[in-house]
Amino acid sequence: SLRRETRQFAVIGLGRFGRAVCGTLHKLGYEVLGTDINEALVAQILAEKLASSAIELDSTKPNALKEAGIFEFDTVIVAIGNYLEESIITTLNAKEGGVKYVVAKASSDIHGKLLQRVGADLVVFPEYQAGCDLAHVLTQNPGVMERFELDPDHSIVETRIPEEFHGKTLEELKLRSRYKISVLAVGKDDKFNINPPPQEKLNKDLLMVVIGSNKAIQKLPI
Numbered sequence: 082s083l084r085r086e087t088r089q090f091a092v093i094g095l096g097r098f099g100r101a102v103c104g105t106l107h108k109l110g111y112e113v114l115g116t117d118i119n120e121a122l123v124a125q126i127l128a129e130k131l132a133s134s135a136i137e138l139d140s141t142k143p144n145a146l147k148e149a150g151i152f153e154f155d156t157v158i159v160a161i162g163n164y165l166e167e168s169i170i171t172t173l174n175a176k177e178g179g180v181k182y183v184v185a186k187a188s189s190d191i192h193g194k195l196l197q198r199v200g201a202d203l204v205v206f207p208e209y210q211a212g213c214d215l216a217h218v219l220t221q222n223p224g225v226m227e228r229f230e231l232d233p234d235h236s237i238v239e240t241r242i243p244e245e246f247h248g249k250t251l252e253e254l255k256l257r258s259r260y261k262i263s264v265l266a267v268g269k270d271d272k273f274n275i276n277p278p279p280q281e282k283l284n285k286d287l288l289m290v291v292i293g294s295n296k297a298i299q300k301l302p303i
């Protein structure tokens with residue numbers, strides 16, 4: 082048989098979350114099959130061209146999944162957040178059918194634990210995650226361009242270089258002791274200087290990548 086070049090995705094449940102996953106994967110150029118028990122949602126996703134193909138099926142029935150070829154997909158996303166029983170049974174069906182990577186949406190902690198127990202490889206909590214992200218966006222230092230959250234209290238961020246740092250060297254600024262952050266890189270999107278030496282002069286038109294606590298990053302005078 083032909084070796085597949087690209088990954089294929091199947092999304093089960095075309096509610097708000099499933100539709101967003103489906104449409105985004107499709108726009109990124111991946112082959113994605115959308116399924117729902119609700120015929121109208123299946124028709125809608127096809128009409129809006131948010132999936133390569135779409136089928137109406139009841140995912141709690143292993144045979145329905147088998148007939149639709151769902152078990153042949155590399156990645157199956159179970160996007161049935163608000164129907165606990167259906168979500169658990171569907172995830173179990175996908176794992177028992179041999180799907181390698183099953184991602185499931187949980188709507189509560191206990192839902193997440195159950196999904197893990199039945200074999201979900203990745204459990205996501207979109208409402209919880211969106212709430213955390215919103216709080217960060219609302220309170221984030223406006224100079225921060227990108228954030229990589231290491232743990233709930235520490236991040237690596239890409240920020241503008243504050244005006245008051247302009248023309249000063251890292252040594253003079255003593256960012257480690259004064260601001261409790263470490264500068265990992267300085268530069269622009271097309272070229273960053275990694276591990277800049279203490280003599281490196283900062284320029285307000287450049288960006289810097291720093292690591293530190295969220296509180297420390299918040300205090301940068303940007």
Ligand code: ADP
Pocket residue numbers: 093094095096097098099116117118119122138139140141160161162163164167
């Ligand atoms: P959201 O919160 O993202 O809008 P919901 O959890 O409310 O998502 O929607 C889940 C979707 O899953 C609904 O469109 C529903 O019709 C579908 N669904 C529920 N049960 C099944 C099932 N047994 N088989 C397939 N799809 C299902």
